[in-house]
Amino acid sequence: DGGITQSPKYLFRKEGQNVTLSCEQNLNHDAMYWYRQDPGQGLRLIYYSQIVNDFQKGDIAEGYSVSREKKESFPLTVTSAQKNPTAFYLCASTPMSPTGGSNQPQHFGDGTRLSIL
């Protein structure tokens, strides 16, 4: 079955450490997204990518970095500069139309919960 796989499901970070969250999709979707979710809050966009080797900052990109070397993969690195990384991280994807936009819903992975040791 097609879908989005996020790993690991739980991750712990030490002070001063960078950690990388994996997101892989086999839906052949062009666009991929990373969101952060805090308790009682909605989803906040960190980064998104519409095409390989290109990505844009979302609303809360500081302290995070991404890469898009393959269409299927969009890993997120939480750097030591992110002082409050404890949250639930969600990856999503969506197809794009030939004209570059999309009105399709986003498909989500099951998330990674990141905590501080």
Next chain:
Amino acid sequence: AQSVTQLGSHVSVSEGALVLLRCNYSSSVPPYLFWYVQYPNQGLQLLLKYTSAATLVKGINGFEAEFKKSETSFHLTKPSAHMSDAAEYFCAVSVYSSASKIIFGSGTRLSIRP
């Protein structure tokens, strides 16, 4: 700019009662609207979507939503609540653009009383 407001961060209903989760949107162009459900420690699952084909949209698990342009609303309803409906529900709006972004509401937690 587009935005979504969900009225009520927590809604509690009795099993078998009507479920009504409220969502109002702001958009300068005809919007595409979605409702998602999230169970604990899981990702978001699409319940239904409005893309201008019909104002009353039926989704999975017996949920439906009605698009009302005059009220800029897209409220989610279910005639009879089940215990399994307990979850977080998110309303979202997307505007067709090169950015392909979706804006999410802050969510409504639905609790079901036995």
